[in-house]
Amino acid sequence: MSRFSISIFMLVGALTLGFAQDRPESPPEDNAKDSIEYKQAYGLRVGADLSRMVLSFTDENYQGLELVGDYRLTQKLYIAAEIGNEEKTQTEELDNIALYNYTSSGSYIKAGIDWNTYENWYGMNNLITIGGRYAFSSFSQTLNDYVIYNSDRFFNEDGFLPGAAPNEEFSGLNASWLEFVLGIKAELFANIYLGISARLGFLITNKEADRFPNLWIPGFNRVTDGSNFGVGYNYSISYFIPLYKKTKKKKKEEPEGSELQE
Amino acid sequence: MKKRFILVLVLMVFIQFSACEKDDICVDGDTPNLVIGFFDAIDTADAKAVTLLRIKETTLDTTLGTGDFDRTSTSDSIGVPLRTDESNITFAIITDSADGDTEDEETGNIDTLRITYNPREEFISRACGFVVQYDNIAIELNTDDDNWIQDINVLQTNIENSNNIHVKIFH
Numbered sequence: 056m057s058r059f060s061i062s063i064f065m066l067v068g069a070l071t072l073g074f075a076q077d078r079p080e081s082p083p084e085d086n087a088k089d090s091i092e093y094k095q096a097y098g099l100r101v102g103a104d105l106s107r108m109v110l111s112f113t114d115e116n117y118q119g120l121e122l123v124g125d126y127r128l129t130q131k132l133y134i135a136a137e138i139g140n141e142e143k144t145q146t147e148e149l150d151n152i153a154l155y156n157y158t159s160s161g162s163y164i165k166a167g168i169d170w171n172t173y174e175n176w177y178g179m180n181n182l183i184t185i186g187g188r189y190a191f192s193s194f195s196q197t198l199n200d201y202v203i204y205n206s207d208r209f210f211n212e213d214g215f216l217p218g219a220a221p222n223e224e225f226s227g228l229n230a231s232w233l234e235f236v237l238g239i240k241a242e243l244f245a246n247i248y249l250g251i252s253a254r255l256g257f258l259i260t261n262k263e264a265d266r267f268p269n270l271w272i273p274g275f276n277r278v279t280d281g282s283n284f285g286v287g288y289n290y291s292i293s294y295f296i297p298l299y300k301k302t303k304k305k306k307k308e309e310p311e312g313s314e315l316q317e
Numbered sequence: 318m319k320k321r322f323i324l325v326l327v328l329m330v331f332i333q334f335s336a337c338e339k340d341d342i343c344v345d346g347d348t349p350n351l352v353i354g355f356f357d358a359i360d361t362a363d364a365k366a367v368t369l370l371r372i373k374e375t376t377l378d379t380t381l382g383t384g385d386f387d388r389t390s391t392s393d394s395i396g397v398p399l400r401t402d403e404s405n406i407t408f409a410i411i412t413d414s415a416d417g418d419t420e421d422e423e424t425g426n427i428d429t430l431r432i433t434y435n436p437r438e439e440f441i442s443r444a445c446g447f448v449v450q451y452d453n454i455a456i457e458l459n460t461d462d463d464n465w466i467q468d469i470n471v472l473q474t475n476i477e478n479s480n481n482i483h484v485k486i487f488h
Contacts, residue, residue, distance in 0.1 A: 147446060149343055154446035203438065204448050205348035207398040209374070209381065216402055218438055218447055267440055280443055 093177070094300040097127045100240075100248065102293020107139070116144040119273075123250075123291045125169060130303060133169040135186060135236075137289070138162075141273035144199070152214065155201035157267070161194020163274030165234060180242045180295075182250075188234040190256070192274045195226040198267050225264035230272045232256045232285070240293070250291040258283040346441035346478070348448040350396030351432065354482035358467040361487060364393040371414035371423050372397060375407040380423065396479050401449040405433045412465050412488070428466045429459040434476075451476040456484060 104121035111118050121139035128134060142160040146153050167188035173181055199222060202215035210216070238252035256275050263269045271277055275285045355370075357363040372381045372395070381397060400406050407429060414425035434451040441448050454474045458466055468487040476483055 147443060149444065149446070201447050203348060203401050204343065204441070204445050205398075205401065207348065207350055207396075209379075209398045210377075210400060219402070220438075266438075270443055 093303060095130075095303045096180070096295070096297040096299075097301055098296045098298035099126050100124060100293045100295045102248070102250070102291045104137075104139070104289040104291050106288070106290045107141070118142045121289060121291075123289070123293060131171045133171065133184070133186075134167070135169045135188070136164065136166040137188070137274075138164045139274055143271055143273075145271060149204070153200070153202070154204060154215075155218075156199045157270065158197045158199060159194055159269075159271040159273060160197070161192055161228075161273040163190060163192035163194075163272075165190035165274065167234070167236075169236065169238060182238070182240040184236070184238040184240070184252075186236040186238065188236060188254075189231070190234055190274055191229065191231045192272050193229045194273050195224055195228060196264070196267060196269065196271075197222065197224045223266075225267055228262055228264065228269060230258060230261045230269060230275060232258045232275055232283075234287075240291075242295075246295040246297070248291075248293045248295060250289075250293060252289050252291070254287040254289075256285040256287065258285065343442070343445040345445050346448055347445070348398075348401060349450065349476050349479040350398050351451070351454070351476060351484060352394055352396045352479055352482050353484045353486055354394040356393075356485050356487050358487040361485075365488065366393040367410075367412050367488065369412065369414045369425065370395075371411040371425070373409040373411065373423060375409055375429070394482055399432065399434060399436075399451060401436050404435055405431060407431045410466070410486075426463060426465045428461070428464055430466075430469075431457045431459065433457070439477075454483065 101122070101124045104123060107119040107121050111120070119139065119141035121137055121141075123135075123137045125133040125135035140162045142158065144156065144158040146156040148154060165188040167186055169182070169184040169186035171182045171184050173183040175181055198220075201218040201221065203218055204215060205211070233256070235255045235257075236252050237254075238250060240248045240250035243249050258275070258278070261269055261272075261278070269278055272285070274287070276287050277285060279285070355365055355367050357365040373379065374381070381395075397408060409423075409427050409429050411423050411425045411427050414423050416422070417424045432454065433456075434454045436449045437452055438447050439450050440446065452475050454471055454476060456469050456471055458464065458469055466486055466488050470485040470487070471483070472485060473481075473483045
């Protein structure tokens with residue numbers, strides 16, 4: 056679970072880094088009183104997940120890439136999507152004896168919305184979003200190697216007999232799920248964003264082989280016995296392509312904390 | 318500030334979700350043994366232990382483990398392992414057994430059972446992986462001049478666990 060500790064660490068880091076910047080200059084005094092408008096950039100943000108890239112280099116049992124993108128629709132609403140490809144080989148052990156080894160490999164697409172809940176100060180473009188996705192993954196699993204678990208030690212004093220049909224590939228598998236996403240994106244430099252998101256998935260459909268269930272789904276991660284939930288995360292670096300500008304309607308002469316009149 | 322705090326809290330909950338998983342321990346199944354129950358030949362509903370029982374697998378020429386299968390055991394049922402990579406196995410079931418002259422030799426009234434079956438691999442759970450279950454169990458008794466086993470009744474031809482008696486031997 057160390058990668059989750061790392062994720063928390065980086066999350067806290069990004070929070071302090073991204074948002075603890077000095078409060079920028081307020082808009083000129085006269086503006087604040089009457090003309091009350093400034094332009095905000097709208098456009099497309101595209102990027103890639105850093106964690107999957109790093110893991111591809113450091114973990115010999117993992118290959119993966121995820122591209123991320125979102126498009127700003129309104130002041131707070133974005134349509135967002137991720138597309139990715141992953142391959143992961145895992146071994147399940149019992150008391151240090153390898154029971155089976157399998158590879159999951161496939162692609163996925165996730166599409167949905169992000170809702171920015173963060174009130175930016177003048178001139179800042181950071182996001183703390185909640186969002187949802189519908190995701191679909193098409194993949195295959197290969198059972199590379201396995202043994203027959205047998206607690207009776209009569210025929211084999213230590214160890215288990217190998218299974219009869221190793222290296223069998225189960226293809227044509229697919230799964231779909233809904234994802235709840237919590238995300239943060241901080242503008243590090245002009246138009247360059249660093250983002251982190253945590254995801255809770257809920258499996259809706261899961262087409263699996265008779266002989267070997269889906270234990271790990273690209274994009275969804277580990278499938279838990281007897282539960283439809285899965286968790287995931289990403290760290291994205293992305294570039295914002297401004298397409299047009301639109302005026303943000305500013306609240307009129309706001310007393311402290313009145314968000315109702317927007 | 319408050320929002321940020323709540324967000325971190327929610328993420329913590331995420332991590333709790335992922336850190337603790339029940340499917341790390343294998344409790345869901347095992348490769349079953351064939352459970353043989355010994356019953357009285359006349360009053361067939363009565364369980365009847367075999368005196369000085371020994372069971373020997375003939376290919377390995379090895380007696381089943383000494384713990385539960387000790388000669389002095391008066392248990393009226395035992396589980397015997399089947400070969401997961403074959404479709405038949407032969408056991409010598411010995412009553413009134415005693416040590417023979419050489420090591421591993423058993424004397425007594427020896428009846429030989431040949432058990433045939435179809436092993437079937439089955440994925441049980443993430444933690445247990447694959448086990449073998451058995452279909453189409455059939456048992457054949459080699460007849461000799463002095464069979465102590467009177468009759469055999471296979472109660473259950475498909476075996477998925479060791480929880481109940483699969484085969485009754487009447488004597």
